[in-house]
Amino acid sequence: MQVLLTSQQLAESTNQLANALHARHKNLSDVVFAGIQQGGAVLGANIVAELQKLNPSQKVQYGQLDITFYRDDIRKEILAPDTMNMPFNIEGKTVVLIDDVLFTGRTIKAALDTLLDYGRPAKVELCVLIDRKEHRQFPIQADYIGKTIVTDKTDKVKLVNGEVVLI
Amino acid sequence: MQLSTRHLLGIKNLSKEDISLILSTAEQFKEVLQRPVKKVPSLRDVTIVNLFYENSTRTRFSFELAEKRLSADTINFAASTSSAAKGETLLDTVNNILSMKVDMVVMRHSASGAPHFLAQHIPAAVINAGDGINEHPTQGLLDAFSIKEKTGKLEGNKVAIIGDIMHSRVAQSNIFLLKKMGAEVTVCGPPTLIPKYISEALGVNVSYNLKETLEWCDVANVLRIQLERQNQVLFSSLREYSIAYGINRSLLDSLHKEIVIMHPGPINRGVELDSDVADSKQSIILQQVENGVAVRMAVLYLLSGRNNA
Numbered sequence: 001m002q003v004l005l006t007s008q009q010l011a012e013s014t015n016q017l018a019n020a021l022h023a024r025h026k027n028l029s030d031v032v033f034a035g036i037q038q039g040g041a042v043l044g045a046n047i048v049a050e051l052q053k054l055n056p057s058q059k060v061q062y063g064q065l066d067i068t069f070y071r072d073d074i075r076k077e078i079l080a081p082d083t084m085n086m087p088f089n090i091e092g093k094t095v096v097l098i099d100d101v102l103f104t105g106r107t108i109k110a111a112l113d114t115l116l117d118y119g120r121p122a123k124v125e126l127c128v129l130i131d132r133k134e135h136r137q138f139p140i141q142a143d144y145i146g147k148t149i150v151t152d153k154t155d156k157v158k159l160v161n162g163e164v165v166l167i
Numbered sequence: 168m169q170l171s172t173r174h175l176l177g178i179k180n181l182s183k184e185d186i187s188l189i190l191s192t193a194e195q196f197k198e199v200l201q202r203p204v205k206k207v208p209s210l211r212d213v214t215i216v217n218l219f220y221e222n223s224t225r226t227r228f229s230f231e232l233a234e235k236r237l238s239a240d241t242i243n244f245a246a247s248t249s250s251a252a253k254g255e256t257l258l259d260t261v262n263n264i265l266s267m268k269v270d271m272v273v274m275r276h277s278a279s280g281a282p283h284f285l286a287q288h289i290p291a292a293v294i295n296a297g298d299g300i301n302e303h304p305t306q307g308l309l310d311a312f313s314i315k316e317k318t319g320k321l322e323g324n325k326v327a328i329i330g331d332i333m334h335s336r337v338a339q340s341n342i343f344l345l346k347k348m349g350a351e352v353t354v355c356g357p358p359t360l361i362p363k364y365i366s367e368a369l370g371v372n373v374s375y376n377l378k379e380t381l382e383w384c385d386v387a388n389v390l391r392i393q394l395e396r397q398n399q400v401l402f403s404s405l406r407e408y409s410i411a412y413g414i415n416r417s418l419l420d421s422l423h424k425e426i427v428i429m430h431p432g433p434i435n436r437g438v439e440l441d442s443d444v445a446d447s448k449q450s451i452i453l454q455q456v457e458n459g460v461a462v463r464m465a466v467l468y469l470l471s472g473r474n475n476a
Contacts, residue, residue: 066195069207069468078472080168080188081195117204 013146018050037082039100105138177302192465233463307340322349330390
């Protein structure tokens, strides 16, 4: 087991991502944020809390996206769904998807399918903590990246006890 | 997490965990039904036959809508317009349908145990949509979902089931489910419509007094008096039944609390329920129908994966 980000570095990365989002989205009236269940929803909550501090005059709109019903491997295993919470209209808005790890790109593909059933956003951006760039199976890349790492395909990247580790 | 069964034949053989999984999954499907696009692609590659050997409007529409909202392909079979009318056996009919590559069977049948028989002989997943006087598991699940949604819990709730308990598969599925989840159940109706040993067999209270039962309960699930049973001398007339066991406004207003009114439909207005009760804000009858689609989506979704496993 190798530590990729200590809890201190994790907090720094979260702040960096919040700052990068703040730099590009000064006006939050047309932007909503959606964390992908489960890891992305936890990270998203932290990023959004930081973003709210950087921009206290405007309310950050944040929801959680569950992609269970849209997974392309659904026939292999039936999974119990997580909570879906999209308490805003995304029609014509910029939606920032937030996930912890970008790996094959299949989760993001499913997240895009899910999102489009809620309306037609003007633009979708992607924010991830960890990018495992060389394993992509779909033409998908992130707009905001905490850290890019080189891994084997069989490796697992997980959040354990507040640290990001490679197993 | 997965269900412990690959068919839904009744509540009787489900575990508490199975029931909780179905109800929590149904909550997520209820959210799907509030979206601009009320549909998910989960069962895009699944074909389902709705096999109705007995008439049904609500249950058949509810299943069909649930299947369509899951993106499954559906075919409908009504016994009255099919080869069953020419004398084909149940198993022959189903095997012929399955040879056209059908993955799941939703069946209603007038014979108790018909879906259990089917489940033993075919490879497809079988979902019981009501069999004779045995069980109607998805109705039991949607009633439980509606009670939980309205009162916030199942455990510790006092639920009265009122009417023809003897012939009711809805009552039986409700009793199994509510008891498993820790609710208290009282069945109430004329002695001729309540099985003699039900208290010992199923662990429910029995009452022949409607007012006392309503004073006791938090939720009253009122069953339909099956008009076709009038000629079986189980009660003397609909009018008399209505006087002794019909729920009207003045009776509800005389209680010392506000109870929740449920009915699986179709209602005989003026017999078991008066209109000013059925249409009041205490009634969750239409929410039951709405929840039925979400609950059936959950059942179909959770049972859809086992064939290829």
